[in-house]
Amino acid sequence: MSARRRVGVLISGRGSNMKALIEAAAAKDYPAEIVLVVSNRADAAGVAIAAAAGIKTRTIPHKDFADRATFDAALDGALRAAGVEIVCLAGFMRLFTPAFVERWRGRMLNIHPSLLPSFPGLDPHGQALAAGVRFSGCTVHFVTPAMDSGPIIAQAAVPVHADDTGESLAARVLAAEHRLYPIALALVAEGRARMEGDRAVIAGCAAPAEALFNPVPAP
Ligand code: GRF
Numbered sequence: 001m002s003a004r005r006r007v008g009v010l011i012s013g014r015g016s017n018m019k020a021l022i023e024a025a026a027a028k029d030y031p032a033e034i035v036l037v038v039s040n041r042a043d044a045a046g047v048a049i050a051a052a053a054g055i056k057t058r059t060i061p062h063k064d065f066a067d068r069a070t071f072d073a074a075l076d077g078a079l080r081a082a083g084v085e086i087v088c089l090a091g092f093m094r095l096f097t098p099a100f101v102e103r104w105r106g107r108m109l110n111i112h113p114s115l116l117p118s119f120p121g122l123d124p125h126g127q128a129l130a131a132g133v134r135f136s137g138c139t140v141h142f143v144t145p146a147m148d149s150g151p152i153i154a155q156a157a158v159p160v161h162a163d164d165t166g167e168s169l170a171a172r173v174l175a176a177e178h179r180l181y182p183i184a185l186a187l188v189a190e191g192r193a194r195m196e197g198d199r200a201v202i203a204g205c206a207a208p209a210e211a212l213f214n215p216v217p218a219p
Helices: 016-025 045-052 068-081 098-103 124-131 166-189
Strands: 005-011 032-039 057-059 086-089 108-112 135-142 152-159 193-196 199-202
Touching: 005 016, 005 045, 005 068, 005 166, 016 032, 016 045, 016 166, 032 045, 032 068, 032 166, 045 057, 068 098, 086 166, 108 166, 124 135, 124 166, 135 166, 152 166, 152 199, 166 193
Parallel strands: 005 032, 005 086, 032 057, 086 108
Antiparallel strands: 108 135, 135 152, 193 199
């Protein structure tokens, strides 16, 4: 197999998607390796998880910087120093300067817990329940300057149940996130998913043949 792509993961908290990526990359035939985890918060639980897995970690508190540009420059420096080729945002709660986004254009991924372009931003599960949708889900997309809006690489649809709360829906979607992110990162690392203009182009992947229904039609 050709060399594995070097991946940096940016987190701000729990780090369960980061953990899913680390676990996927533990397989020898996975096309990427996680070489660095960076948190902008010293209290992010994910840092200890990464360190326990033997991954190099850095904490770069955004509060230590005068502005977004100097913080982004420090982040970029840490990623470059580690030889990072692909950046995965995994619950990273900071917006970037356009220069940082441009620097990582087509090489930076984000995961969002809704079927974008529906329900970007905060509280996507509350937004989904308020809208009464029968499916929600999660999306991995290339990062562009506008939040939660870049070219879509992969999505998983998750049913909304009549008795769902924000918490129960979040848990169902999160389980799908943990499966989806490693799939999407592998596609990018293998060069099978590329950003072309405002689209992600994917080579050689099957789509489901059938519609999903919720409620399920009577037999
Ligand atoms: C996930 O739901 C992710 O989609 C969103 O923030 C949450 C992060 O959770 N961007 P975790 O830190 O990966 O557990």
